[in-house]
């Protein structure tokens with residue numbers, strides 16, 4: 001055990017990275033293939049080709065990605081995807097507002113659609129509390145017109161809610177339009193049915209690497225078609241990046257290296273299936289403690305609870321302060337809840353160790369007993 005194992009990191013993002021990955025990153029900064037390190041290496045070199053190919057390949061293997069889909073590494077965070085989706089894939093989408101990020105995705109689509117007939121439609125909203133996610137949907141707008149896609153945020157990082165599965169059609173008929181999924185805070189933690197998902201995107205900085213890289217996994221024909229908006233700048237076109245293998249301009253070389261290493265780390269531990277089982281079990285343990293003690297109250301409704309971000313409040317400010325003080329003494333970081341929810345938030349991403357989860361469970365039990 002080294003000193004880093006004594007630090008317990010529950011940050012919501014950027015967040016914990018596996019120690020093994022950090023060691024590989026430091027080595028890569030020193031040098032790659034006997035040459036310059038990753039920060040000093042051309043993105044047009046054979047060494048970097050191996051890095052980016054390796055990153056794409058490990059994601060393909062982890063998700064058992066069908067040939068219909070391809071992987072891009074972009075910049076601008078998940079937030080830039082809100083605009084890119086509207087510019088490239090059109091604005092006639094159905095949006096599910098389940099938190100701040102999905103609200104921003106809809107706002108960007110509305111902006112792109114300003115002077116067009118194809119307006120985005122808000123199919124669902126649980127504003128302002130954001131304690132739920134929908135399980136059923138209608139596939140059209142109010143006039144019965146079909147939508148091009150449905151946009152959702154699979155895990156709502158701030159509110160601690162998460163879809164258990166993709167929503168179904170409320171009338172039980174045929175299928176819904178294809179889904180576009182913001183998986184920024186649960187990528188690499190659950191299996192995906194690629195027959196239903198046209199595009200998935202994630203800022204890497206929570207469960208897949210450092211900030212500055214956005215992973216986009218999309219249906220090949222969508223990513224390689226010209227953008228729907230004639231005014232889409234070249235750098236915001238998926239086609240630009242797909243045709244150049246994510247090397248149209250200088251990418252975040254260090255970030256892509258780290259994403260590849262995180263992918264290999266997940267793979268070495270049994271892959272996404274194992275991560276899914278592990279996050280089910282770990283979050284379950286924490287929710288049981290929250291439910292058992294009167295002083296804690298989970299924010300999300302029981303059916304919508306996130307396995308990645310556990311959000312809860314503490315009945316008395318005095319006890320909350322005591323809990324946070326004790327956590328700080330134990331070198332536990334990042335437990336304070338987002339300002340819009342208050343209370344506490346424990347992010348249980350893949351790189352958070354079982355020891356950290358156990359320690360948090362013990363702390364909650366002890367504080368509940370002591371009062």
Ligand SMILES: Cc1ncc(COP(=O)(O)O)c(C=O)c1O
Nearest residue numbers: 077078079101157182184185203
């Ligand atoms: C679910 C979700 N979507 C989007 C974002 C925005 O990501 P970025 O900061 O990479 O733009 C976040 C950031 O926390 C997020 O949690």
